[in-house]
Amino acid sequence: MTMHYKHSLKNKSKSKPSGLMWQWILSYTSVLLMPILICSFYYFHSYNLVEQRTLSNQHLILENSKEQIDSAFYDAINLSNHLQLNSYINMLAHGKCAVDSTPALDRHYLSGDLKMLQVSNALIQQLNVYFPASDYIVTAASAHEMSMLPYMDNVGISFQDWQQILEELDGTHIVCMTPENSSCLVLAKTLQSDIHGAPLAVMAVQLDRERLIHKLQNDLFPEFGGVFALIKTDGVLLSSDSGSAVLEELSFPSIFTFFDSRDDGSLYDTSTASVGKSYLIDFYPTLIPEVGLISVTDKSVYKADLYKLLEVLLFTLTVCVITGLFVIFYFSRRNYKPVEQIVHYIKGYGGDDDNDTNEYHLIMKILTHNQSELEKQRALLRNNYVQKILTGEIAFHQISGPVAEAFSLHFPADRVCVLLLSPETSQESGFSSEPSPADNTEQLVYFIIENVLKELLSGQFPDNYFCIQHRQIAVITCIPGEAAQPEQSLEHIVQELFSFLTRNYQIELKAGISSIHHKDGLSTAYLQADAALEYIKLFGNHPLCHYASIPQEQEIGAIHLNTSDYVVNLILSGSQPQLSDYFSTLRRDLESSRLSSADARSCYYFFYQVTARLRLYCQTHYSFIPSCLDFIGDTFFQIPLPELLTQVQEAFQKASEQLQEKKEMLDNNRWGTDIRRFIQNNYFDADLNLNTLAEHFHISPSYLSKKYKEQYQSSVIDYLYEVRIRNSIQLIQDTNMKVTEVAQMVGFPDSNAFIRIFKKITGITPGKYKAELISKT
Template identity: 25%
Template sequence: MKKNPVRLNKRSVWMTWLISYISVLLVPILISGILYTASWHVVESEVNRANNYALEQMEQAIDNSLGGIERLSMEISLNTRVNAFIATNQPLKDSDYYDLVSIASDLRVYQTANDFIEQIYIYFRNSDTVISSRNRTDSRTLFGQIEGDERKGAESWREFFDKQYVQTYLPVTIQDDAGPYKAILYAKSVSLTNRDQSGAVLLFVIKDTKMLDNIPSSEAAGIAVLDADNRVVASSGLKESPAFLQYDKLSGKSGLFYGDVAGEEAAVSYTTSARTGWKYISMIPAELFDDKMRVMKTLVYASIGLSLLLGGIMTFVFLRKNYYPMHLLIRSFSLKAGISFAEGTNEYGFLQDALNNTFAEKEQVDRRLHQHRDAIRSHFLQGLLKGRLDKDVPVHESLSAHEIQLISPHFAVLLFHIDDFGKLQPDIAADPQKMKLLQFIVMNVVEEVIGSGNQGFTTEIDDMQACILNFGEERDPEELLRIAEQVQSFLLEHFHVDLTVAISGIHEDLFGIAHAYQEALSAMAYRLVMGSGKIIPFAALPSTESARQAGSYDYPLHVEQQLINFVKIGDYDNAQRIIHLIIDNNVSDSALSVPLGKCLMFDLAGTLLKTMDDIGAQSDKKTLIVQMDAVERLTSCETIREMKQEILAILEQVCRGIQMDRKPEQNPLGEQVMAFVRQNYDDESLNISMIGEKFGLTPSYLSKQFKTQTGDSLLDFISKTRLQEAKRLLAEQTMPVAEVARRVGYTDINTFNRAFKKFEGITPGKYKGIQG
């Protein structure tokens, strides 16, 4: 016999293995190519993502600053001195010069409010006066220093700014003592109630270098900001403007394409500002991708080469080595069985023909089936519960094979969930396999309790014990409750094991078992609402119609806010009362469904966690709250009642900590609010909402507590405090009534008059005359 003979006919196993090995050899080569392609896309995507992130940061920073400038322009437009000076004509009087100094002082304050602002100018058309934070000049001097893409010279700019209404951003070049510099000019008209009167124009000068200071560091070769009129607002790293730098070519909110930048290919990313419509553009050299992929390309080529070389050698060696046992086996069968192996025959076909006698194997299979009968029977019962019956095998044959004899066509399903392991808890914690013992005990107790009138088939399914109850002559639903109660009481008395039992309705035929199982699952899911250790018949669940009519649970926003306020002030009694009220009102309603119950649990947990987070952020309770591990305790609850207990326990800890921190000498809320009003009565924005934000309380709760503690309305107390100071000022006879109103916090003289007459019975003017 020749050693390792090679059979090269096309039906030989040798040829089959050779093709298989070559196919396997191609797998790493194909994978290398795929990895290379995927790596290229990943690197490209990561670089582009980083670039887009930088653009978004730049967009957000610039838009926020521009938004601040626009808000600042509105604030300046409402400035009383600015509005008063609009009507001033030439020549200016001494009082006008005083107003100019005041306006310039205000502009210096406004200028410091935004780091983007290089200078602020106000152009008053009526008096041809330009005021900045540094000096006063006229329009010809200012506009002569400004050059734009479309305008140059004082007359051109004056014609543009003398329009009825102006609000725009313009890229300009400004000449000053230090030399020319590029900037962005934001111009906005000061709106007037009288449209025929000449108004004023606010001019904000923004240096483009300050704007580009907000650009995060990146590998971009160039950065540009393009406005909707195709003007380059600002740029960095660009010696010349690329051809693609046109607003119309950058379609969509964002995108990526490749273009030519100074003779080099670059990846161009852009995004569009929702506020200004500007395009923020970043250009990255394409060679960055090649640099990052060069090492990967070398590794891939080396991997392919080694795969071909070593794989070819190993294929040939192992092919010959693996075929030799096959050759010996064929020869052995050929000699001992007297069957000749014909040339051109497949080796596997020869072996299949030689192994026709399968009786020994059949006996072995039968023995194994007998050994695993219980597991197979359990699998069959699980199939009945889930409606997975083998359609190719008659049902009566399957029942007979598993030694199941039915006494009636009526069935029900009971599900048992172990809530507390009782005496077996230490054993199960030490050896999880003891869980099988407890499940075996439960199933045996169930079968014993069922008795002889009915019969039950038990199995373990989805971490629960299921019993298919086959009724005898009587189909009494109360029998199901009896079985559940006896099983519960027996296990609780002897093993301290606590069970939740779900009971289905009664159904006919084997195909009704799956329906009964789904009903039992629905009843078990209602454990969320009912709580652990209950017997839950499916018939007791809220109907679909009642659940649909209910549609929600009762947890109003004002109740949630009351709960938050009570927790923040450490009022455990009232917080506990609200928790009881919320849960009892919902759980006692039979129409509460399982999904709504889960939503209620999540809402309660969210309210408590949000409140605790606020307490931790506003006090030194952060460490205590973290140690309580409230998130883990609340999310681990399986029923609403468990969550109720956990919430009350956590609330008690939090409220006790807040109460302990309170010192006896601290003033009540009413006295604190009264002191705050007396200190801030002249603030025009003083109101209940502003005070509520100061003390971290809602306006309604603050008003109610103030009324309870002081007996006076908070609004009336604010008015009385202001009017007390107003009477003092009126008695001094040193200022007009309008100035007195402004001094005590009233922006409207009519509001001041009404409040004064309400509490004093006369108008402020008459009161001043009486005092004089």
């Protein structure tokens, strides 16, 4: 994408508030709030520790108590299971008796069985079995009719209790209750029932309530100030504190409803009206339906120790806030102004004309005025050299040692990755898609992006090489051998770059990232980064795209495209009929199907990739790019797909013809072409001569000179001088460099030799040539 930053110094408007002041305030606030946050963290951490310790103790005790309660219930349920198999109960439940026996005798034998079972568990006070049909109750001590209950000794379950048990068993098979004026806890279960579900035999186990409470109280820690209780929806069954007033005010149905709907370990928070305190309630369900074990803890237990800590916190916060207000506003006002001036210039607001105080002018002075024309041209030459490496004009093995040393192109690692960054086009940001020469503001934007990215990369990827082309920043990143997950790390760094530039300078970027390649495949890596950037432009899903994440589709809808390598090989083969058949098939598929917008864009992107790959192949193998392949541009994606196929087919056919002709020519003179190409790319190297050329191509100087002269009828050195003088003329026309500086730039350490050769080739000296240019303008 081509982008340009528009900005006029003639009509400067008053600076608009950029919001950077508040960004600096927030930045300093984040630093000065550290003691506040530390104190706050300490307080809340201590609060949470006390709270968690209390609640953990409570939960642990509750869990242990629940296991003991469940153990008692489990033993009772096991007794009921055992009694269900008792033959006397089966007979008596159905109004029958054993052979050679009577019901009275069976009840007597059953009483004996109950007595044996009762003595096996110390928690059981009494075992009762009631037969509704005969209205008899059998216990371990006796067997009698229900009507005889008032006359029996040590009765734990009254007539009214039995009626309540039968009513509750009507909807369930097991119930738990506390009889009135009794010291026991009753667990009742249906042993036998008729086909309608009516109970024929009911077991009621009387558990020693005092022993159960004693077990709960023994589990409590001395510092625990809570209450444990076994509850039903309609009341308390037993409690570790029988005189607790808070239990009388709790809504037990609400507690069951709350914990039935949650399984995240949260606690029930409630308060009492009479006492005016807040409580936390933990809950465990038991084996018996609608019966649970709860613990009730007063919140004041773990709040009392935090009041002094809270006083220290408030004092510290007060001191920090008062001191921080002065420091924050003073340093924020002092430091935000330089960055604000830069942003104002980037956004086109103009700025202060005082060059001595304006940060924009100071940075531009670093970029321009403090750099000599010679240094500028050297930087430009290095930039262009790196650009040629990326585009394949210079193969990696063709980088000579002196040039690598002069440009610091050492490439210490064998693996590389290419990042391609492009400022986003927007009217507000000041960038335009119309190409024009880069101005100072554009240089400032590139300067900021490059230096911020260098800083972000320096930790994990210290070796990086930047170049700017087509208003895009290409970054060659060397991947150290010990780097773990380098691709994910690079994506994370680019995301940090996006965030920093957007937050501080309102600069928005798009970025394409290549896969990791060996350094010999730099041009392929650059091609992938460019393809990823173009994918963003076409699909616009995210400002960052990794080439590996792009789907490489061979079929789009009903159109069979095959692979990009297949199409490139088809063009290189020179088979025009096969190429025509390929596009004819695509047209038929296109006519017989309707593509979605996304599928159409995928077709555009496929042919963009094919063309880019073909251009790279032509550059690296034939040192030229056919002009028919220059149709890739902003209008490429605006052409209707049928017309695009026609245009692409014509371009590919012409390219195939030109490549065949070029191949025949190169077969005859490739040797000389490689030498000329090397000279064109390294002419500025002062050490480049016949001997270094011969050493690079691994042949003797005499053989090189002889072969070259046979092919081109001139010497190698003559061609070297021709290339140098041609580039020196361009420098004289475009810059104000002195003759000695021009000589150094094109590889002449001796300016006298440069003047002599310049006059020999052009007929005049460099000074006179410059004078004639000035007189003509």
